[in-house]
Amino acid sequence: MIRVEGLRKSFGTRGGVIRAVDDVSFTAADGSITGLLGPNGAGKTTTLRMLYTLMQPDAGRVLVDGLDAAQAPAQVRARLGVLPDARGIYKRLTARENIAYFGALHGLPPARIDAKTAELCDALGMDDFIDRRAEGFSQGQRTKTAIARALIHDPRNVLLDEPTNGLDVMTTRALRQFLRGLKDAGRCVLLSSHILQEVAHLCDRVVIIASGRVVADGTPGEIRTATGCANLEDAFVKVIGSDEGLLA
Amino acid sequence: MRTLGVVLRKELLDAFRDRRMVLVAFLLMPLAVPLVLAGASVLGERRQVQQLEATLELPVIGAEQAPNLVAWLAGQNVRVVPGPPDPDAEVRAQRREIVVRLDDAFADDWRAGRPARLELIFDSSRPLASGATIARVRSLLAGYSETVGTLRLVARGIHPSVANPLQVGTRDVATPQSRFDLSQQLLPYLLLLLAFIGGMQVAIDATAGERERQSLEPLLATPASRESIISAKILATAVFALLSLTITLLAYWGVFALVPGGALDASFALGPVALLQLFVVILPIVLLGATVLTALAAFARSYREAQGYLPMLVFLPMIPTLVLMVAPVKTQLWMLAVPFLGQNQLILRVLRAEEIRAAEWLVSLGAAMLLVAAAWWLAARLYHRESLTSST
Numbered sequence: 001m002i003r004v005e006g007l008r009k010s011f012g013t014r015g016g017v018i019r020a021v022d023d024v025s026f027t028a029a030d031g032s033i034t035g036l037l038g039p040n041g042a043g044k045t046t047t048l049r050m051l052y053t054l055m056q057p058d059a060g061r062v063l064v065d066g067l068d069a070a071q072a073p074a075q076v077r078a079r080l081g082v083l084p085d086a087r088g089i090y091k092r093l094t095a096r097e098n099i100a101y102f103g104a105l106h107g108l109p110p111a112r113i114d115a116k117t118a119e120l121c122d123a124l125g126m127d128d129f130i131d132r133r134a135e136g137f138s139q140g141q142r143t144k145t146a147i148a149r150a151l152i153h154d155p156r157n158v159l160l161d162e163p164t165n166g167l168d169v170m171t172t173r174a175l176r177q178f179l180r181g182l183k184d185a186g187r188c189v190l191l192s193s194h195i196l197q198e199v200a201h202l203c204d205r206v207v208i209i210a211s212g213r214v215v216a217d218g219t220p221g222e223i224r225t226a227t228g229c230a231n232l233e234d235a236f237v238k239v240i241g242s243d244e245g246l247l248a
Numbered sequence: 249m250r251t252l253g254v255v256l257r258k259e260l261l262d263a264f265r266d267r268r269m270v271l272v273a274f275l276l277m278p279l280a281v282p283l284v285l286a287g288a289s290v291l292g293e294r295r296q297v298q299q300l301e302a303t304l305e306l307p308v309i310g311a312e313q314a315p316n317l318v319a320w321l322a323g324q325n326v327r328v329v330p331g332p333p334d335p336d337a338e339v340r341a342q343r344r345e346i347v348v349r350l351d352d353a354f355a356d357d358w359r360a361g362r363p364a365r366l367e368l369i370f371d372s373s374r375p376l377a378s379g380a381t382i383a384r385v386r387s388l389l390a391g392y393s394e395t396v397g398t399l400r401l402v403a404r405g406i407h408p409s410v411a412n413p414l415q416v417g418t419r420d421v422a423t424p425q426s427r428f429d430l431s432q433q434l435l436p437y438l439l440l441l442l443a444f445i446g447g448m449q450v451a452i453d454a455t456a457g458e459r460e461r462q463s464l465e466p467l468l469a470t471p472a473s474r475e476s477i478i479s480a481k482i483l484a485t486a487v488f489a490l491l492s493l494t495i496t497l498l499a500y501w502g503v504f505a506l507v508p509g510g511a512l513d514a515s516f517a518l519g520p521v522a523l524l525q526l527f528v529v530i531l532p533i534v535l536l537g538a539t540v541l542t543a544l545a546a547f548a549r550s551y552r553e554a555q556g557y558l559p560m561l562v563f564l565p566m567i568p569t570l571v572l573m574v575a576p577v578k579t580q581l582w583m584l585a586v587p588f589l590g591q592n593q594l595i596l597r598v599l600r601a602e603e604i605r606a607a608e609w610l611v612s613l614g615a616a617m618l619l620v621a622a623a624w625w626l627a628a629r630l631y632h633r634e635s636l637t638s639s640t
Binding site: 052053054055056074075077078079082083084085086087088089090091092093097101102104106107133146149150165 | 249251254255258261262265266458461462463464465466467468469470471472473634
């Protein structure tokens with residue numbers, strides 16, 4: 001389970017201070033898929049980066065399975081499987097070696113890594129490229145490798161930043177299926193997206209972020225009811241106050 | 249510690265799979281360095297032999313005034329040719345190395361027993377090109393002068409030793425190892441340079457490259473601490489540099505063993521102890537190079553920026569060599585604490601088969617390791633910056 005309380009983060013740039021995240025709180029429960037929805041630049045990626053301790057929040061705190069990320073960052077990271085915005089896999093290593101490297105970094109014994117790799121390879125459909133070097137992988141193959149790498153240690157909590165970005169229809173469908181499998185296995189799945197359909201289809205709970213703030217939080221049904229809109233898209237436009245960024 | 253091993257193994261695997269990197273570090277560098285040095289050595293040797301032993305063609309202005317001198321010179325393997333009308337211009341234009349001009353009154357002075365004047369025209373700003381020829385002409389003329397002087401004294405019934413109140417003998421204490429040619433002057437610099445930046449490809453690829461390819465963020469999202477990640481990257485860089493250096497040294501010895509002529513291999517009779525000493529002297533520089541390179545690559549925002557710093561680093565190990573060439577100094581203990589300068593001195597002493605005291609080892613190694621620790625601390629701090637991954 002992931003709890004976020006009053007998270008804030010500003011960046012100093014040449015043009016002045018930018019408040020990327022300004023008081024964000026939400027809870028992502030075990031056995032469910034929570035979606036962070038928001039236009040580009042709303043603060044989704046920054047929020048996730050604070051969750052996996054890449055950045056220190058200016059204020060607020062992050063609790064992963066009850067552990068404070070500021071006090072026990074390494075333990076928090078051990079409980080997270082992270083698919084960052086930047087997939088970045090090692091091109092001179094095969095998909096299998098990429099995955100095994102992260103397994104070893106999580107301290108898994110080789111036998112565990114082998115077994116878990118076989119399982120993930122099966123679930124994500126990676127058989128045809130698992131032993132190829134990542135140089136020249138398609139976007140979908142890269143994302144699958146990165147997801148397998150993020151899940152090699154069987155984490156209780158899974159963070160995915162725009163997981164279906166750049167994937168074709170079939171791969172997207174397969175990925176959604178896979179995420180539902182994680183949810184059924186009792187995992188806490190938190191994903192960010194700017195694609196409404198995806199969130200509406202997949203998520204049990206939606207947290208809408210705009211300009212660094214949470215503007216709506218609930219099940220898709222609750223959000224529709226609260227805004228008096230018939231579909232999530234209208235509701236989304238209503239809560240963020242504009243349709244800016246939706247087309248991006 | 250376990251993480252360190254995991255990251256180290258991966259970085260080395262990654263580096264060794266980069267064919268271009270391996271080719272440059274383990275084939276090109278090891279071949280280029282000894283070939284250049286051997287080439288310089290052989291050319292220098294051949295030139296020296298030519299200048300000292302080949303028939304010298306010597307332009308002399310007014311040679312008809314001194315037929316005896318011309319005849320004597322011919323016996324010394326010198327062929328006298330008529331001098332050019334404008335000797336200064338000829339020498340300046342490098343068409344002649346040296347021209348001798350006899351004074352107009354040479355013949356008269358000679359016959360009267362007065363010092364007969366002659367003039368050597370040469371360009372002293374080209375010591376490498378014509379220094380040997382100039383010295384040869386000078387010593388021939390001095391020899392002739394002495395011979396004739398002796399004969400004149402004897403003709404007057406005076407013992408020649410009257411004119412030689414001093415008899416100067418020489419004894420050269422140089423050991424075979426301490427007699428350096430150009431290639432061995434360059435050797436310490438090349439060793440230090442290779443040690444210092446031999447791992448540059450790995451350092452840049454593992455840090456700036458990893459950042460640019462965006463694989464750093466997922467790596468930092470694992471429980472691995474940034475300290476162990478950076479340490480492993482430094483170690484991978486050092487291992488790579490050390491391998492490259494070892495292969496280069498082996499190639500160096502190999503090339504010099506194959507080069508004909510005994511003059512070259514005098515200093516290469518280095519025993520295993522000397523080799524071990526060289527290794528101990530150079531090892532801190534390998535670590536220092538790996539750490540500084542990694543810190544720089546962590547500081548740079550991109551691969552290209554990191555590569556932009558390299559010329560600066562190439563220059564660093566050069567400084568003490570240049571200083572020593574311009575102003576040779578006697579080694580003092582504090583100098584051994586100065587990076588590169590200290591190592592340079594110690595390498596020379598190992599090559600010269602001179603003894604190195606324990607205190608000297610301690611100062612050199614201690615100072616270098618302190619620097620390594622400082623650079624490591626800096627690299628680790630740079631790796632903790634939040635902007636490390638948000639450059640994209």
